[in-house]
Amino acid sequence: MLISEIEMISPSTLEECLLILSTEGTELRLIAGGTDAVVRMKEGKWLPEAWININRIKELRHITEKDGAIHIGPLTTHSDICRSTLLQKKADVLVEAAREVGAVQMQNMGTIGGNIGTASPAGDTIPALYVLNAAVELQSVNGTRIIPINQFFTGPGRTILKQNEMITNIIIQPQADNEIGIFQKLGPRKAQSISIVNVAISLKMGKDRQCLEGKIAFGSVAPTIIRAKKCEALLTIQPLTDDIIENIAKVAWKEVMPITDVRATARYRRDMSSALLERGLYRLMRRWESK
Incomplete structure (x- = not known):
C-alpha cells in the first residue's frame, strides 16, 4: 500500500473522533504532528486503512x-x-x-x-x-x-x-515550592536525535542539602522507562554532598538494564546513565543553593 492510497479522516470534535474509532473491522491510526508517523510510513510501517487527523480538535x-x-x-x-x-x-x-x-x-x-x-x-x-x-x-x-x-x-x-x-x-502533580527537577539527555547530536540515554530527576528539598523525597526515571536503558528505586532510596539518607552524589551515581550503573544496539553498547549506556545522574544531581544542588 502506498502512503498516498491511505484515507485521511479529519474529525472536528472529540465526540466525532470517538465514534470513528469505534468502527469495527477497519484498521485506524491517529495522527497529530506526524513527526513519528511520517518516518514510520516511509519505513513501510504504520500503514493503516485510514488515518484519523485529530489536529482540528481544539479541546x-x-x-x-x-x-x-x-x-x-x-x-x-x-x-x-x-x-x-x-x-x-x-x-x-x-x-x-x-x-x-x-x-x-x-x-x-x-x-x-x-x-x-x-x-x-x-x-x-x-x-x-x-x-x-x-x-x-x-x-x-x-x-x-x-x-x-x-x-x-x-x-x-x-x-x-x-x-x-x-x-x-x-x-x-505540580511541584511544590521546595521541589526542583532536571532532565539530562545524551544523544549523538544535541537536540537532533533519539536519546542514547536520558534521565529525569525531581527532588523535594529540606534544609541545606537534605533531600526529603526524590524520584529518578531513566529512558533508553530498558524496554520501558524505569524508576531507579535503589538510587532514590539513597537520596534521603543523608545530605547530598558531592561524595554522596558520586556514590548514588555508581548504584545507577547496576540498576539500569540497557541493551547493545546500533546506537550504543550496553556498557556505554550504563556508564552514561551513571554520569548523567551524577551531573544532574550536582546541577540540582547548585540550583537549590542559589535559590
Whole structure:
C-alpha cells in the first residue's frame, strides 16, 4: 500500500473522533504532528486503512490547573510546554525535557500525546512524566479510564491503549515550592536525535542539602522507562554532598538494564546513565543553593 492510497479522516470534535474509532473491522491510526508517523510510513510501517487527523480538535490542546493537578491536552506541542509559565513554575523537569525533543521545527509540530502514544523507551518527555506522577486519561465511546503512567506502557512501542480508545488528557502533580527537577539527555547530536540515554530527576528539598523525597526515571536503558528505586532510596539518607552524589551515581550503573544496539553498547549506556545522574544531581544542588 502506498502512503498516498491511505484515507485521511479529519474529525472536528472529540465526540466525532470517538465514534470513528469505534468502527469495527477497519484498521485506524491517529495522527497529530506526524513527526513519528511520517518516518514510520516511509519505513513501510504504520500503514493503516485510514488515518484519523485529530489536529482540528481544539479541546485537546490546553495546559490548565484544576483541583490541585495540572491537565495537559494530548495535542499540546512541545513548544507550548516550553512557553507555559505554569509549567515553568510547577513542572520544570517537563519543560526541560520538551526543550530537548528534536529541533525547533519538531518541537512546534510534535505533541506530548504523540510522544506518549509512540511508546518509545527513548521518548524524552516520558521520564519527566514519571517523576511528576503523571496519569493518562483514555476515552472511548464506552467511557473514560485514568491510568498511572507507569502502567500505560507494556514494551517498546506497546501500550494498554485499546483500538477504540485515545489519549484525551495527561494529568501531572505540580511541584511544590521546595521541589526542583532536571532532565539530562545524551544523544549523538544535541537536540537532533533519539536519546542514547536520558534521565529525569525531581527532588523535594529540606534544609541545606537534605533531600526529603526524590524520584529518578531513566529512558533508553530498558524496554520501558524505569524508576531507579535503589538510587532514590539513597537520596534521603543523608545530605547530598558531592561524595554522596558520586556514590548514588555508581548504584545507577547496576540498576539500569540497557541493551547493545546500533546506537550504543550496553556498557556505554550504563556508564552514561551513571554520569548523567551524577551531573544532574550536582546541577540540582547548585540550583537549590542559589535559590
